[in-house]
Structure formats: C-alpha cells, structure tokens
Amino acid sequence: MEKAEASQKVIKIGEPGYVNRNCWLARNLGYPPSKRCQYCESKFRNCLFERYLVITLILVSLLLITSYLLEQNISKLLIVSIFVLVIAYGYFFNKSTEKLIISNFEEGKAKNALKELSNSLKQKVEEQTSELRNQKEKVEKALVIEKEANELEKHANEELKHLDENKTDFMLITQHHLRTPLSVNAGFIDLMVGGTFGKMSAKIKDVILRLRESTQKEIDVVNELLDVSSYQIGKDMIHLDHPIDFEALMNETLKDLTAEAEAKGIYLKYEKQGEIPKVPADRMKLKLVFTNVIDNCIKYTAKGGVTVTMKVENDKLLISVTDTGIGLSDEVIQNLFKQSFHRGEQAKKLFAVGKGLGLFLSGKIIEGHHGRIWAESLGDGKGSGFYIELPVKQEINQPIKVENNVSTNSK
C-alpha cells in the first residue's frame, strides 16, 4: 500500500528523486540550479569526466603536434606558451565550473533538506492540529452532553414543580370535596342544637351532640390533612409580622381546650411567671402549636391534669406544658418532632385518638420562629413535659419558608 502511494505521489522539481530527461537540456540553456534534479546532476558529473577526458586528449594531441613542430624548427617559445595557456585555461575553466556545479548541487541538497524539515514540521503541525481538532471535537461533544444534561435537569425540576403544584391542587380539591358534606352535617346539627327545628327530647339532643362532636373531629382531620400536605410541599410560610400577646393567645387556646379536659375529668391550669412581653410571631400557626401540644397532653393523661407555664429567661420566652400522664420513652422523645404519623407504643395500647402529625407540624412551625421545641419524660408513668423556647427579639421580616422533608414512615 505504502509503495503504491509513493509511486503515485507527484515529485516536484527540486525534490529528491525528481527525474526529468528534459532537465539536462534545460539546465544547459540556463535554468537556475534549484530546478535541477538528481538525474541531471549525475549526468552533469559524468559530463565533467568526459570534459577532462577531452581536454587530456587535446593536450596529448597538442603535445604530439608540438613535438612534430619542434622537429620542423618553428619558434620553440611560441609553442610552449600556447601549450601552457591551453593547459591553464582547461584547468581553471574546469575547476571554476566544477566549483559552481558542486556549490549549486550543495545548495540544492540544503534546500531539499530544508524542504524535508519544513515538510516534516508541516506534517507534525498537521498531526498536532488534527489531534487538537479531535480534542476540540471531544470537548465540544462533552459540552453538548453537559448542556443536554442541564436541560434534562431543568426539565426534571420543572416537572417536579409542576407535580408539586398538581399535588397542592389535588389536595385542595380533595379537601374541598371532603369538607362540603361535612359542612352540611355540621350546619344542620348546629341548627338543630340551636332549636330551629323545635325542642328535642333529652335523648335526641344527646345523640345530636355526639354527632356534632364526631363531625367536628372529622373536620379537624380534614383540616389537618391539608396542613401536612402544604408542609410537605414546603409552601407554608411563617409570617412574623406582628408582635403577639402570648398570654391572650394562651388563654384563648386554653379556653378552647377546657371542655375536653373537663370531659376527661382532669385539670388544665395556667401559671404565669413574671411579665410576658409581646413577641413578633405568626399568631395562627402558634395557636396551632399550643393547641397540638396541650391537646396531646390532655389525650394521654387519664388522671391528674395538665399545667401550662410561661416565663421569660435570658431573652427567651419559655413555655412548658407538663402532664401527669403515661410519660414518654427515650425513643419516642427522639422521634417525636421528626417523624409524622408517629406515636409511642404506650399510646397505642390506650387506643387514644392521637394526631401524630400535630407535633411534627408544631416542630416545623417553631423552627420557622427560630425557636426550639422538645419533650422530656418526667419518669415512667409520672408524665411528660413539652417545652417551647422562642427568642423574644424576633426580627420582623419576610415570610420564612418552612423547609421540610416529611417522612411518612410509621413504626
């Protein structure tokens, strides 16, 4: 293959290996040395040898003629002079021509060498250029792949956002549909209890009150469903826009829960310790936290009761809710605010209607207030304590998005 390629390759004038039979004539007509080929050069060298031979023959002939003329008594001096001149001319002519030819030949060789060097450099440059081109292509391909990957990622994120929006819409619509019949039930029960349909017997009234209670519970569950859903999506915001009267908020919460405590025959008391300043907070969400925590304590307390205290210590508002209930194990305490749908083993045994989501949500809300919420066991069977710590000096700023990653694992 290589030979075939070489034979096909056109060798230009001046390049090694160039053969042109016309060149010999061309050179004699005055072509520059650089256009001579190696063939011509070798012919020229042969030609030099022929010249020397001719000159030598002429000299020998002259010598023979001279000897003859000397014998014929022609002037000796004239003949010797001509003889010397002829020899000198032949010698110098040939010497200078040879020098010229050789120098031209060397020049050609040097030029060829330069050309070879230039060619090899060119080849190297071409090789390196093609290598660079390859690398450039690879880089370009990599860039295209990266761009595609980025686009895919962007697309995936958009899809995820879209799914989240769909999920919210779905949850809102589901909640709407669940609430509608409940609001009919709750509404008519309300009218019945209010006496719109006449006086009821004590028995019927008792049934109606039970219906009201269970309907309200179901409404709470449906409301909570969306709370969790919105926290899962991370859309819910904490608005620290107004300083809140914590005492008023706590009294309001306790008032709502008094009936439940009374129904269980346990006490629910509030002990204020010192003055409580107003603190910027999200009133609605904090009420949810207080309700969840206190309600949780009431649910798991069969005897005794629940005590709420509030005080300020080191620029921090500390709210404690302690009960005399079943207490909490260390394992439960650790996971109480982390996992949703999580209730302690003891709680399960009592078949209490627990709302595992409530404490989880509370944790997230307190986190959004730059605060801390935790639980402690007061000893097995001696009850449990829930503590909320909030900074008194909150900065009133933009709504805080509650980050979350709700785990739906239940143990």
Next chain:
Amino acid sequence: MPKITIKKKAEVKSSTKKKHILWIEDDFGLVALYKTMIGTMPGIELEVITLGTIALQRIKEIEAGIAEKPDLVMLDLLLPDGINGDKILEVMRQTPSTKDVPVYILTNYGGEEMESELTKNLNAEKYMIKTDWTPSKLMPFLREKLGLK
C-alpha cells in the same frame, strides 16, 4: 298635603324593605341549609344562584337595572360550570353598579394564594371556610353586616 303622604309612604317602604342577600352556592345540601337558616332570620330575603353563568347574567341584569342590586353577596368558589367565584368577583368589580357590593367568600376551598388574590386584589370582605362558619356563627355575623338587630 297629598305630597307629604306620598313621601311618608316611601319612607315606610324603604325602612321595611328586606335586606337582599345574593347567595352563590351549588351544593344542594348547603343551599337547603342556608335557606333554612335565612328562613329563621326576619328581615332578610335570599336569592340563590347555583351556576356561574347565571351569576354573570344576573350581574349584567343588575347593571341594566332589570334586577335588584343585593346588599350583600355570599360567594362560593368552585362552581360546576367552570365559571368560578373568582371570575364572578372579577366581573362584579369591573361592573360599576356591583363594584362596591360587599362580597364574602364562603367556600371549602382553602388555597392561600386564592385567599390572597380575592381579599387583596379583588377586594372581597372576608374569606370564610364553610366548615368553620356554621349557622350559629354565621347568623350573628350576617345580622351585623346587614345592620339588623
């Protein structure tokens, strides 16, 4: 003398005129509930519309002076014909004769963005969730808003 008599009649008429609530609600259970509830409240007459398209038609009629302008509108959001409460409120706010009518959103749809849009941008008086606003809470609220004792 006769002129004075006429004036007195007009005064009497206006003072005894019932307050008109336009209630836009599609769920029959709730329509029955609110009709029963308003039935126990003297001084209020109730007009119920169950479709968004009819509500838009009524706004046109009010603007044309054919239908009576309500004193208060209770507005549900999700309606079966796809003309939802937000659209109705938007049209009301663009219509000169209904743009100042107090509108209370009474819905079970709890989207915060929707609440903000309706109360802040479309000037709804209040955003109320039906399960929270049962008759015992709703009745005194309506009496107060309509200026009834």
